[in-house]
Amino acid sequence: MRAARCRRADRVRRTGAKIFSGVVIAASLLLAGVLLFHRFIPNRWYNLGSLIETFLPWFGIGVPVLVVLAAIRRRPLAIVCSLLPALVWFQMYAALIPDKHQGAGDFRVVAHNVNAENTDTEATAATLLAAEPDVVVLVELTEEQRLDWAGVLDGAYEHSASYGTVALWSTYPITESNEVDLELGWARAFRAAIDIDGEPVAFYVAHLLSVRVNAEGFTSEQRNRTAELLGEAIAAEDLERVVLAGDLNGTVQDRSLAPITYQLDSAQAAAGKGFGFTWPADAPLARIDQVLYRGLEATGSDVLDATASDHRPVQADFAF
Known part of the structure; x- marks a missing residue:
């Protein structure tokens, strides 16, 4: 009886872990998609595309959250997927971060x-x-x-x-x-x-x-x-x-x-x-x-x- 309960509990934990990893993977792919394909988000619904583009850099806040959640589960696929939006964000904004001042102009x-x-x-x-x-x-x-x-x-x-x-x-x-x-x-x-x-x-x-x-x-x-x-x-x-x-x-x-x-x-x-x-x-x-x-x-x-x-x-x- 006790063994059966343990098996059921183990199945529940495995199922929960799979669902958790699936949510992290889906959220990571969604975030990467928003960053990469924001130009294709239509404006016909509440001008959603322009609203997202106005605050687009802030979507990067979701990256460390997803990486941490993926690391908690230690699922390789979830970890790899969580890094995708990080790579996209970095490609989009890395050039803005360094100081590019050249001195006084005319x-x-x-x-x-x-x-x-x-x-x-x-x-x-x-x-x-x-x-x-x-x-x-x-x-x-x-x-x-x-x-x-x-x-x-x-x-x-x-x-x-x-x-x-x-x-x-x-x-x-x-x-x-x-x-x-x-x-x-x-x-x-x-x-x-x-x-x-x-x-x-x-x-x-x-x-x-x-x-x-x-x-x-x-x-x-x-x-x-x-x-x-x-x-x-x-x-x-x-x-x-x-x-x-x-x-x-x-x-x-x-x-x-x-x-x-x-x-x-x-x-x-x-x-x-x-x-x-x-x-x-x-x-x-x-x-x-x-x-x-x-x-x-x-x-x-x-x-x-x-x-x-x-x-x-x-x-x-x-x-x-």
Whole structure:
């Protein structure tokens, strides 16, 4: 009788072990599949694909958990499968982790979503100016804030341009500027041509519409449309050298920003260290504030200290 009970208990343990290993294997393959084939996750259900791509690096947290669970069972197949997402994640992001700074460039750009509710202009400006930028890009400015910032920056930056809620200050001459129409009824993007020591550079300043996570899912249709329009403007740019700075409300892996990112490179990816997350400021989870470029060499990229905004400022150095 006792032997029969022992055999039954042993069968139950073996069955449980097989189920446990099967779950670990299935979860490992699923995680590897999400990382490897995220581009094929459809957006038709709650814009799930874009939502996953926004926070894709964080899926790596599941890797050590799966490895530990597989090691507990000591099943070779489970262990091998648990290593697959680790290899995929490493292949995707290993190049971002090392420090790629090359030193000072020919000019420095600082960009910041200052937050329309940020009343601490002087302290916020002190953080930005400590980086000694040649070009300062600000988005999400109210009219009152724009005037306050002009009072702080105009003395150090002789040249400026502003349209609606976005603005730029420069130590170099702005030869021309014009709004980029995002079909919103108010200005959230513009182009400014800046002469940097005789080298013309087209600067695009943009604050794309926000995405929302609600009962309808990850709603981003309007943001996606503004990305298309901004991408069209950049594609039509005559100048060889282009810098886009601002809050794109999306990461460079978000497929919806492809009209922009297919033609510009990320300064953070080329010359930064790590992922450079910027939002939310207190505990950043995603890099939605960008400095992108073409026709230049990025020599440095950093995320500055938090200000009174809910976004962190970003900095990028460029050389001709």
